Amino acid sequence: MKKKIIFTILGLGLVIFFIAFFIKFQKTSQYRKAIGQLPEVNLIDYALDKGMFFDKGSIDCFLIFNSECEFCLDEIEDIVDNIEDFEHVNFYLVSIEAEEILTEYCEDSEFLGMDNFTVIRDSDEFFYNFFKSSVTPSTYVYTKSGALLDYSQGYLPIYKLKSIVSEN
8 A cells, every 4th residue: 555655656757747848848939939039139339338349259149137146257257268269259238237337347357458358338228138137247259140159157167168169
């Protein structure tokens, strides 16, 4: 009798696990489809410093960040420390922070003067709404034609970012 109860509980647990896994898979699949193609947008209009806008790479990487977020700053520092692996990547650092805060952050940043970094001030929350992201940092990597390669909500280790962009 005890074995029957144990097997029933284990069987029920397994069924619940598979249902939860399927639901999670469906949500992820739907989200991936929703952000699968970058919408047409003039990034220059969003650039904090229009004179510093560069777009010469073959991959676009959008990093949703906040200048006071330690994980965001760590991810950006990792990218800067390994910049030789990302010469073909345009990095767009997207924030909804005030222009004064972003300007001060840029002036103190290690990436200042690097061609492939552009700070995007998302004052109308276009990118935040498109990515449906409230998590910082969040990273979204697209081909030049706007097709999603991969994304990460939360800190993205540098080795994973390298593997995403090295394949393209």
